[in-house]
Amino acid sequence: MTKAGRLLLIALTLLCCAILPAHAGVADAPGANLEISLITYGPGDIYWERFGHDAIELRDTASGEEVDFNYGVFNFDEKNFFFNFARGQMHYLIDAEPTTDEENFYVQAGRSVTRQKLALTPQQAAALRDFLLWNLRPENATYNYDYYIDNCTTRVRDALDKALGGVIKTRLTQLPGGMTYRQQTVRLMSAQPWLMLILDLGLGPYADQPLNAWQESFLPEELQKNLRNIAVSDGRGATQPLVQNETLLSPNRLDAPPSTAPDLRIPLGLAGLIIAALIVVTWRYAHLAYALLGSLFLLLAGLVGVVMLILWTLTTHHSAWGNNNLLLFNPLAFLLMGSTWRARRDLLPSRFANSVLALQLIAILPALLMHLLPGVMQQNQPWILFALPCWLSLAWTLRRQHPRI
Known part of the structure; x- marks a missing residue:
């Protein structure tokens, strides 16, 4: 080989050596070069950000490439998105982005960003990387989202647990959780009071079951905290x-x-006491206002009952099934709306309306008695305290004629 040929060969070799590291990275790095971290993002201001978010970060120590894998992507433009959301069949995706791009978004939004570097062996790190890349394939990327048992954090938790051979689940199922699904939901949604109240009203007994630390790790901050207890x-x-x-x-x-x-x-x-007092006062002194106020309460009670029935019978929102608040608010209320206008004209309810009213008052009794029995799950005392005085004041005013002034 000539001198010129040898120089050309050396140059090509050096060029290959320079190019190959540029193409090496997370996707093909050996497990010994992979650093695994859990990235936890604090709650945001928008209602769907209130639970927080997290991601698995993979870093190739040789090339410096850092990639965040997260399971929290959804698309408002998806066909029938809102209909699927209402049915409880929401489709979420896994996504991968450069760490810097991902974290900058949360930093600019004012949300906290925490990194926990995890102790995985090279074999475990490589297995986790291979699983995440497999999950990124279009045919594997979509999953049916559930707020409590299959969300962006439980997917991260399960991926880490799978790579570690079940160590996380074994440990966390032995530890008690701090709150129920309902308590965590109300706590995190308290910045939006109306939405908090709607969610609390719509949650059934499923949301009040005692949780262990594994179940409570459906929240990013709980998973972050609970991983500190794993050896x-x-x-x-x-x-x-x-x-x-x-x-x-x-x-x-x-x-x-x-x-x-x-x-x-x-x-x-x-x-509830204020509304009850208004019902009595308007019944006595402002008959039109009484009819309007009573009809509004009955309309809302009936609509709430219809929604709760739909959630129970026609959707997969299992956290809303079997809601005892149906004893307090249900479609029977629609049948009483005419009675408030009869009362305005000093007419007593019809026999049918009296029967409906009696049935509604009887329905409240088991809602009360269930809290005196052991083993009652659903914690709906706030709604009992709200509904009881409203129904009693309506029943009292509907069954009496106006006093002569």
Whole structure:
């Protein structure tokens, strides 16, 4: 080979050496070069951001490439998106983005960003990477979202648990959770009071079951906290913490949600007493206002009942099934709307309306008695305290003629 040929060969070799590392990265790095971290993002201001978010970060130490894998992508433009949402058949996707792009979005939004570097062996890191890449394929990327048991955090939790051979689930199922699904929901949605009340009203007994730490890790902040309790093998016959180090990359600049769920019994009980007092006062002194107020309450009670029935019978929102609030608000209320206008003209309810009213009052009794029995699951005392005075005041005014002035 000539001198010129040898120089050309050396140049080509150097060029290949320069090009190959540029193409190496997370997708083909050996497991020994992969660093695995859990990235946790704090709650945001928009209602769908209130639960927070998280991602699995894979970093190739050789090339420096960092990629965040997250399961929280949805598309408003999807065909029948809102209809599917109403039926409880929401379609979410896994996505992968450069870490810098992903984290900058949350930093600019004022949401906290925390990184927990995890102790995975090279084999576990490679297996996790291969699973996430497999999950990214179009035929595998979509899943049916569930707020509590199959969401963007439970998917992250399950992927990490799978790579670690079930260590996370084994440990966390032995630890009690701190709150129920209802308490966590009300706590995190308290910044939007009307939405918080609607969700609390619509949740059935499923939302009040005691949780263990594995179940409560449906929330990013709970998964972040619970991973600190996990120990894994260090490969030398001993154990080490799964979380090797934890770094706050960006602090929270938004109003943080409260640490405990607000107690709704006093505010809803007071609201019920105020409405009941207004019903009695308007019945006595402002008959048209009484008819309007009574009809509005009955209309809302009936509509709420219809929605709860639909959620129970026609959707897969299992957290809304078997809702005891149907004893308090149900479509029977529609049948009483005419009675408030009869009362305005000083007419007593018809025999049929009297029967409906009696049936509604009887329905409230089991709602009350169930809280005196052991093993009652659904914690709907706030709505009982709201509905009871309203129904009693309506029943009292509908059954009496106006006093002579």
